[in-house]
Amino acid sequence: MFDANNTSNNNHSKGKVAIVGAGPGALDLITVRGQNYLKTADTIVYTGSLVPENMLSVAKADAEIVDTRSQVLEDWLPLVAERAKAGKTVVRLQDGDPSLYGALHELTVYLLERDIPFEVVPGVSAFQGAAARLQVELTVPELVQTIILTRMQGQTNVPTDEDLSSLASHRASLCLYLSAHHCKQAQEKLLEHYPPDTPMALLYRVGWDDEYVKLARLDEMVSLTHEQKLKRTVLYIISPALAGSPESRSRLYHEEHQHIFRPKK
Structure with missing residues (x-):
């Protein structure tokens, strides 16, 4: 599945897909990298029932916004591919982290088969x-x-x-x-x-x-x-x-625990 060259220069080098984890819902729990992609994206594809609309508040005024809550993969995947091949930056904004119950596998297979560069940006699960x-x-x-x-x-x-x-x-x-x-x-x-x-x-x-x-x-x-x-x-x-358990504590910071940065006195 993993291809170290999938973001290298190719026929679609001007276009790219970023699969961004939005986090659990709060606008300020998205990563800086994810928010930067949102700010510069030409097209943002998201599921409105799972991602709060205020996540899109940082998007460009002329960004194309596509809500896929009523669609299946076959409805919106061709649009993602078409925009990327046209040199656009496309963000697929997903709730939580894309690697966990995020239908990431199907999306990456689709993009790899079409030689479309993409990046996965992790999110808070x-x-x-x-x-x-x-x-x-x-x-x-x-x-x-x-x-x-x-x-x-x-x-x-x-x-x-x-x-x-x-x-x-x-x-x-x-x-x-x-x-x-x-x-x-x-x-x-x-x-x-x-x-x-x-x-x-x-x-x-x-x-x-x-x-x-x-x-x-x-x-x-x-x-x-x-x-x-x-x-x-x-x-x-x-x-x-x-x-909780007041008596429990990490051994790492216990006075009896030694390691290379804290040798025995």
Whole structure:
């Protein structure tokens, strides 16, 4: 997949596609590189239901803005290719980070097959924005050191080896995307391994003006989702780290820990 020369000079050297991660929703959580692309783009293609419209406030006045919320890939990919081949700078603005549930694979294959230069600009993922919003560390020493990012089986198949009940057996910090429609089945699978009182955070549109954030118990996951009538743009975080542990601390900065920059006294 990776081609180190995909941004080199070729037949379309004057045009380029930038696949930019917009972050979780807040305008100032996009990277500087991503915002610079937005400021100079000739065409911006984005999904209005997932990316706040105010993200486009930095775009050029004459930039072509295309909202793809009602379209499928085949509707807008030819436009991206056409504009890039015409020497335009095209930004595909995606929510969160493009590498995570971002349909990035299909887009890069399409561009590579047509020899169109592109760059992927990373973004802050929802789980990172959520952890910051909750003011927690998801890898607390001696409590939990693993983060699992996953989703429930839906219209997109999940490999059998990645079934939620199997992943839950690790009792890691588990971040559950795209699963509000299946929260009942998800809660049942999680409770096979996590205690009912395991801390759970429900975050709806974190980083948006209308965000909803609630800390609760794992066994309240379904009732809380239904109470708020949430069906999409929901992230669940299940982790013992949400409860905190004053006694836990990193060994890296402990007075008993030595390394090459802090030798033993």
